[in-house]
Amino acid sequence: xxxxxxxxxxxxxxxxxxxxxxxxxxxxxxxxxxxxxxxxxxxxxxxxxxxxxxxxxxxxxxxxxxxxxxxxxxxxxxxxxxxxxxxxxxxxxxxxxxxxxxxxxxxxxxxxxxxxxxxxxxxxxxxxxxxxxxxxxxxxxxxxxxxxxxxxxxxxxxxxxxxxxxxxxxxxxxxxxxxxxxxxxxxxxxxxxxxxxxxxxxxxxxxxxxxxxxxxxxxxxxxxxxxxxxxxxxxxxxxxxxxxxxxxxxxxxxxxxxxxxxxxxxxxxxxxxxxxxxxxxxxxxxxxxxxxxxxxx
Amino acid sequence: xxxxxxxxxxxxxxxxxxxxxxxxxxxxxxxxxxxxxxxxxxxxxxxxxxxxxxxxxxxxxxxxxxxxxxxxxxxxxxxxxxxxxxxxxxxxxxxxxxxxxxxxxxxxxxxxxxxxxxxxxxxxxxxxxxxxxxxxxxxxxxxxxxxxxxxxxxxxxxxxxxxxxxxxxxxxxxxxxxxxxxxxxxxxxxxxxxxxxxxxxxxxxxxxxxxxxxxxxxxxxxxxxxxxxxxxxxxxxxxxxxxxxxxxxxxxxxxxxxxxxxxxxxxxxxxxxxxxxxxxxxxxxxxxxxxxxxxxxxxx
Numbered sequence: 001x002x003x004x005x006x007x008x009x010x011x012x013x014x015x016x017x018x019x020x021x022x023x024x025x026x027x028x029x030x031x032x033x034x035x036x037x038x039x040x041x042x043x044x045x046x047x048x049x050x051x052x053x054x055x056x057x058x059x060x061x062x063x064x065x066x067x068x069x070x071x072x073x074x075x076x077x078x079x080x081x082x083x084x085x086x087x088x089x090x091x092x093x094x095x096x097x098x099x100x101x102x103x104x105x106x107x108x109x110x111x112x113x114x115x116x117x118x119x120x121x122x123x124x125x126x127x128x129x130x131x132x133x134x135x136x137x138x139x140x141x142x143x144x145x146x147x148x149x150x151x152x153x154x155x156x157x158x159x160x161x162x163x164x165x166x167x168x169x170x171x172x173x174x175x176x177x178x179x180x181x182x183x184x185x186x187x188x189x190x191x192x193x194x195x196x197x198x199x200x201x202x203x204x205x206x207x208x209x210x211x212x213x214x215x216x217x218x219x220x221x222x223x224x225x226x227x228x229x230x231x232x233x234x235x236x237x238x239x240x241x242x243x244x245x246x247x248x249x250x251x252x253x254x255x256x257x258x259x260x261x262x263x264x265x266x267x268x269x270x271x272x273x274x275x276x277x278x279x280x281x282x283x284x285x286x287x288x289x290x291x292x293x294x295x296x297x
Numbered sequence: 298x299x300x301x302x303x304x305x306x307x308x309x310x311x312x313x314x315x316x317x318x319x320x321x322x323x324x325x326x327x328x329x330x331x332x333x334x335x336x337x338x339x340x341x342x343x344x345x346x347x348x349x350x351x352x353x354x355x356x357x358x359x360x361x362x363x364x365x366x367x368x369x370x371x372x373x374x375x376x377x378x379x380x381x382x383x384x385x386x387x388x389x390x391x392x393x394x395x396x397x398x399x400x401x402x403x404x405x406x407x408x409x410x411x412x413x414x415x416x417x418x419x420x421x422x423x424x425x426x427x428x429x430x431x432x433x434x435x436x437x438x439x440x441x442x443x444x445x446x447x448x449x450x451x452x453x454x455x456x457x458x459x460x461x462x463x464x465x466x467x468x469x470x471x472x473x474x475x476x477x478x479x480x481x482x483x484x485x486x487x488x489x490x491x492x493x494x495x496x497x498x499x500x501x502x503x504x505x506x507x508x509x510x511x512x513x514x515x516x517x518x519x520x521x522x523x524x525x526x527x528x529x530x531x532x533x534x535x536x537x538x539x540x541x542x543x544x545x546x547x548x549x550x551x552x553x554x555x556x557x558x559x560x561x562x563x564x565x566x567x568x569x570x571x572x573x574x575x576x577x578x579x580x581x582x583x584x585x586x587x588x589x590x591x592x593x594x595x596x597x
Contacts, residue, residue, distance in 0.1 A: 092580060096584075106573045106577040113567075113568075116569075117566040236405075271415075271420060278409055281397075282398065285401060
């Protein structure tokens with residue numbers, strides 16, 4: 001039972017990290033960034049390549065090395081997100097939303113199958129596993145590394161929340177989310193802020209990618225597709241565009257899945273998740289913490 | 298209308314093709330292409346006419362193929378006899394996914410349809426009645442001769458394309474375009490937008506389902522692997538490439554998309570990468586597609 005909760009929170013923290021980027025980008029330019037999940041995949045592979053380049057890690061250094069790789073990968077992934085925005089989304093900012101969505105689908109494909117062409121279609125085995133000695137906490141088995149990863153995830157979330165609510169940068173983001181045109185009239189460099197938003201969101205997805213690689217131990221070029229959908233579901237549950245809501249949604253989804261898997265069996269897990277998504281969109285499309293918005297174009 | 302002549306020419310080319318090359322491989326490729334044209338024509342109703350981005354369109358294809366396959370193998374019905382049931386089931390599938398979600402904005406709808414597509418695929422993969430991962434095999438073909446089946450497919454699909462084109466010009470079709478151009482204005486002018494969108498959804502579902510029956514008959518075996526997101530994306534690509542809302546454009550787009558992999562066999566690894574890049578390039582450079590319904594027609 002405690003184990004289920006723990007697994008749920010652990011997986012939920014991955015979902016949350018990915019969902020935050022989704023939610024931020026949606027909040028600021030109202031775009032569902034389909035390729036967001038693929039940035040997560042990209043980072044898992046980047047982390048893999050870096051670890052491979054150093055020829056594996058001694059077991060005692062596993063954790064430190066992992067954190068260092070995490071940092072490097074976050075930067076790389078952030079830059080990839082910025083590039084994506086520049087190439088595929090910025091030229092279409094004034095275009096109809098349908099074409100923007102289709103570009104996003106195209107970008108997702110390009111990243112997925114680009115990676116497949118580079119790294120091959122077979123799953124790769126991660127050189128660092130979060131083995132280690134398990135300790136018992138309230139009847140659940142968990143390892144030190146798992147605890148550290150969750151700690152890192154929580155720290156990232158808290159940092160992001162501070163950034164958005166307390167800094168000038170965050171204020172600019174919120175202003176653009178409300179009204180990009182007025183913001184630019186008030187002297188905000190809208191393009192630059194959007195770029196930085198993409199950087200932050202993609203960096204968080206990057207962190208999740210490396211963590212997931214180390215946790216599951218196996219990565220493949222399609223791993224981003226499903227997590228993208230899950231992250232979106234998490235964002236919708238909590239309220240897309242709303243940062244605390246997204247965090248709540250991610251953890252909740254992790255827990256729901258953990259228990260759903262326990263009751264229904266693993267093969268129905270994703271069906272269960274998408275069922276939850278459809279239910280939520282039908283009953284409460286703004287999510288748990290989202291306020292009603294009247295959308296008029 | 299000019300389109301009539303274009304359609305006739307297309308039909309003649311399709312009818313003449315087996316006289317040029319009737320090897321089993323060529324026939325199989327041509328039949329698949331024609332079935333793909335039907336899928337694109339169906340998705341064109343949803344995305345092109347009505348502006349609803351459906352990213353799980355292949356779900357209806359799967360529903361049609363599986364309904365027909367299950368009935369044909371379990372009850373030993375001839376495939377033709379399953380068609381009425383397929384129609385009913387696909388209409389229900391269209392309503393089930395459309396009714397709760399069509400009130401949502403376009404991007405939510407896109408993700409929900411994507412989720413729905415995955416639900417159908419995973420269910421097919423896990424249920425006993427659909428044969429699990431290995432699928433259903435031994436589906437009786439509509440006819441035993443590949444050439445006859447090809448002509449049969451061409452006939453069915455020609456009717457379907459014609460039907461889609463006529464629907465697009467009908468009163469309902471004009472309402473679809475109105476909803477696509479400006480949903481609020483349409484609503485204000487007394488168009489029942491929800492019902493109109495649901496109609497587009499159901500029509501798309503029926504086209505997809507019937508294409509599924511043809512598909513099941515052609516391969517005589519179906520498995521969940523045929524109904525992945527990739528397929529949905531490819532059909533969408535055909536619609537976008539050809540020109541959303543334009544019937545001749547979409548037919549050309551479908552032919553290009555389904556023949557391209559055969560031509561680009563050497564580039565196997567880069568094929569889908571290229572597809573993705575093409576989608577982006579098209580949206581940036583020529584969002585109206587190769588053969589637009591009208592030049593410079595705005596989207597959405």
